[in-house]
Amino acid sequence: MPQAAPCPAVSTQAAAAMRLPSSPAHPDLLIGDSEAVSRLKEQIGPCACSPYPVLIEGESGTGKELVASRIRGLGPRRTRPYVVINCAALAPGLVESALFGHTRGAFTGAAAAHAGYFEAAQDGTLFLDEIGELPLDAQAKLLRVLESGEFQRVGETRALRAGARILSATNRDLRAEVLKGRFRADLYHRLSVFSLRVPPVRERGRDRLVLLHHFARCCAQESGAAPIRLDARAETLWMAHPFPGNVRELRNIVIRLHARYAGQSIDPTRLHGELEQASLAAAADGPLALTRDAARMHLLAHRSIDLDRLLEAWERAFVEAALAITGHNLTQAARLLGVRRTTLHSRLQQFDVHGAGE
Numbered sequence: 001m002p003q004a005a006p007c008p009a010v011s012t013q014a015a016a017a018m019r020l021p022s023s024p025a026h027p028d029l030l031i032g033d034s035e036a037v038s039r040l041k042e043q044i045g046p047c048a049c050s051p052y053p054v055l056i057e058g059e060s061g062t063g064k065e066l067v068a069s070r071i072r073g074l075g076p077r078r079t080r081p082y083v084v085i086n087c088a089a090l091a092p093g094l095v096e097s098a099l100f101g102h103t104r105g106a107f108t109g110a111a112a113a114h115a116g117y118f119e120a121a122q123d124g125t126l127f128l129d130e131i132g133e134l135p136l137d138a139q140a141k142l143l144r145v146l147e148s149g150e151f152q153r154v155g156e157t158r159a160l161r162a163g164a165r166i167l168s169a170t171n172r173d174l175r176a177e178v179l180k181g182r183f184r185a186d187l188y189h190r191l192s193v194f195s196l197r198v199p200p201v202r203e204r205g206r207d208r209l210v211l212l213h214h215f216a217r218c219c220a221q222e223s224g225a226a227p228i229r230l231d232a233r234a235e236t237l238w239m240a241h242p243f244p245g246n247v248r249e250l251r252n253i254v255i256r257l258h259a260r261y262a263g264q265s266i267d268p269t270r271l272h273g274e275l276e277q278a279s280l281a282a283a284a285d286g287p288l289a290l291t292r293d294a295a296r297m298h299l300l301a302h303r304s305i306d307l308d309r310l311l312e313a314w315e316r317a318f319v320e321a322a323l324a325i326t327g328h329n330l331t332q333a334a335r336l337l338g339v340r341r342t343t344l345h346s347r348l349q350q351f352d353v354h355g356a357g358e
């Protein structure tokens with residue numbers, strides 16, 4: 001009996017045991033009762049009962065994997081295998097053999113035959129996560145299998161039945177990808193018989209607080225310590241935070257707050273520190289958005305500010321960071337900041353920053 005090759009792109013039901021705080025008895029429970037989440041929950045039932053493919057779209061961290069797992073868990077195939085494939089992690093040249101398996105010697109390095117993910121899923125559920133990352137040639141092969149209901153291991157002519165139910169997810173706008181020619185229109189239609197959109201946290205209103213209390217309770221249960229509490233002003237700050245990393249970011253912030261302040265009340269200053277860290281992690285998404293978020297949080301955390309002093313502190317922070325990065329090379333630091341060397345020099349005198357030699 002051939003064995004499925006170990007692959008970091010695949011996980012099975014066992015992975016649920018490693019999840020970070022969630023309801024231990026119901027790891028697939030979708031927490032939240034905002035209008036957007038209630039609508040999503042209503043759509044999951046009919047999807048779960050049907051054998052047809054479901055495409056789950058939504059930003060990173062919104063809960064797409066959770067929704068897939070819920071669809072499978074509520075459906076008639078819940079006791080059958082569940083195979084999760086991260087398409088973004090499949091090695092480009094080996095996608096076909098990973099999905100459909102291969103015979104011994106089918107290509108260089110194929111020392112033994114092995115079953116692919118379609119075979120491993122049997123008549124259970126195959127979840128193609130990050131489907132938008134699948135290369136075009138692999139999309140064509142996947143389409144052929146979905147249309148014919150059959151596949152072959154690479155290097156073999158014997159047809160095997162593709163009996164698994166297909167769920168897929170993406171954080172890309174797949175319709176836009178189709179228009180750009182990066183995703184096949186026919187495959188898109190095949191995969192999206194049902195289509196679900198998981199809303200970002202910023203569209204979930206007071207669910208931000210519901211999720212906060214949920215994860216705070218989970219952390220408390222797991223650690224045995226009392227849960228954290230936010231005071232009224234910190235709650236306002238929490239509600240105003242945009243959570244660009246969605247539920248994943250929100251959960252991680254609660255974990256960090258619990259680690260530092262279990263059983264304590266959290267004021268805006270304490271919360272501010274954690275939210276700022278989270279925003280820094282999201283900085284890659286755009287420095288302007290980051291600045292706006294930081295400004296909003298700062299204003300919410302302080303009753304009044306001195307704008308001139310604040311801007312000077314920001315400018316100074318950037319100058320000092322540029323000097324640190326360039327090993328205090330004034331010319332390079334000026335280039336990094338996009339200012340003349342003489343301008344930087346006069347700023348340094350103004351700030352009284354020392355040690356800016358070349």
Ligand SMILES: Nc1ncnc2c1ncn2[C@@H]1O[C@H](COP(=O)(O)OP(=O)(O)O)[C@@H](O)[C@H]1O
Nearest residue numbers: 029030031059060061062063064065066247248
């Ligand atoms: N509504 C929710 N209720 C409880 N936990 C959630 C919810 N949405 C997401 N999570 C948790 O947040 C984390 C990120 O969710 P995940 O499904 O991996 O997001 P995605 O696949 O969209 O990036 C997971 O630990 C998941 O269990």
Ligand SMILES: [Mg+2]
Nearest residue numbers: 061064065129
């Ligand atoms: Mg995911």
